[in-house]
Amino acid sequence: MRPDQIHAAQCKSLGVLFFLLLTGVLFLCPATAAEPPSTPKSEGLMANIRPKVEQELRGKGFSLGQPIFIRIFKLPGVLEVWMNRGKGFELFKSYRICNYSGFPGPKLSEGDWQAPEGFYTVSAEQMNPKSVYHLAFDIGYPNEFDVAKNRTGGLIMVHGNCQSVGCFAMTNARMEEIYLLANESLRQGQEYFGVHIFPFALTPLNLKKFAASPWMKFWRSLEPGYTAFEQSRRVPDVTVQNGEYVVVQSTRKLAMQQMFAEDRR
Numbered sequence: 001m002r003p004d005q006i007h008a009a010q011c012k013s014l015g016v017l018f019f020l021l022l023t024g025v026l027f028l029c030p031a032t033a034a035e036p037p038s039t040p041k042s043e044g045l046m047a048n049i050r051p052k053v054e055q056e057l058r059g060k061g062f063s064l065g066q067p068i069f070i071r072i073f074k075l076p077g078v079l080e081v082w083m084n085r086g087k088g089f090e091l092f093k094s095y096r097i098c099n100y101s102g103f104p105g106p107k108l109s110e111g112d113w114q115a116p117e118g119f120y121t122v123s124a125e126q127m128n129p130k131s132v133y134h135l136a137f138d139i140g141y142p143n144e145f146d147v148a149k150n151r152t153g154g155l156i157m158v159h160g161n162c163q164s165v166g167c168f169a170m171t172n173a174r175m176e177e178i179y180l181l182a183n184e185s186l187r188q189g190q191e192y193f194g195v196h197i198f199p200f201a202l203t204p205l206n207l208k209k210f211a212a213s214p215w216m217k218f219w220r221s222l223e224p225g226y227t228a229f230e231q232s233r234r235v236p237d238v239t240v241q242n243g244e245y246v247v248v249q250s251t252r253k254l255a256m257q258q259m260f261a262e263d264r265r
Contacts, residue, residue, distance in 0.1 A: 046176065046179065049176045057083075061085065062083045062090075068081055068181050068193050069193055070182075070193065071196050071229075072198070073200055074104050078096060083181075098169050099164040101166045106151070107166065109151065110153040113165060117198060119245065120139040120143055120197065121140055121195065127182065132161075133159035134175055134176075135160055135176060136158065136179075138155060138156065141153065153166065158195075159175060160174075199215070199219060222245065
């Protein structure tokens with residue numbers, strides 16, 4: 001190349017770089033997701049359940065390792081696992097919750113035997129293959145909202161053994177399936193997965209039905225996050241501002257996620 005051609009190419013590259021930085025599109029170094037911890041026991045349990053889960057996934061057009069999202073409804077006592085194959089989340093399977101503590105409404109303090117409600121996330125470090133309750137993951141309570149409300153307690157899990165003191169307990173067989181799906185999504189690059197916990201489906205009809213509850217104001221603060229997922233089948237960005245949940249509009253981010261998902265196929 002002549003010097004003037006080299007200079008022109010450098011300027012063009014700098015221009016592209018500047019544009020990417022301005023638009024937030026540039027990813028200089030892809031983040032390496034942390035590897036979930038494991039034990040010989042957890043690896044053995046997941047290996048045993050893997051053929052059954054993979055067969056179910058194939059039958060519904062999914063594959064192990066795709067991003068997951070979990071919703072929990074205290075009424076009627078269901079844990080949903082949603083999966084994303086590139087065009088938004090689709091329901092893979094609903095699991096009956098074997099046992100949970102308390103009633104519809106948030107957790108307020110340590111030892112109140114109440115299971116929380118709200119928007120939580122689980123990263124690789126929160127997976128617990130050594131749990132005395134078979135297998136488990138910590139949902140991340142208290143989150144920023146809970147702390148702002150001076151709510152106390154911790155170590156709130158989704159786990160096996162069908163016993164609960166403030167957690168969401170599954171049968172061991174169901175927990176093995178859920179744990180495998182979560183473990184493989186994290187192992188294959190999902191940085192974290194959302195766990196959204198509601199008292200019930202926050203539809204207008206249900207909100208009207210429970211209008212006399214002292215928790216109605218709190219439940220209405222959860223409703224935008226519930227509705228955002230129902231309408232888009234994409235996990236909404238939920239932040240905490242001035243101690244309250246706020247659903248962040250992220251149209252450009254969703255468009256970029258779609259573009260990169262399609263490029264990977």
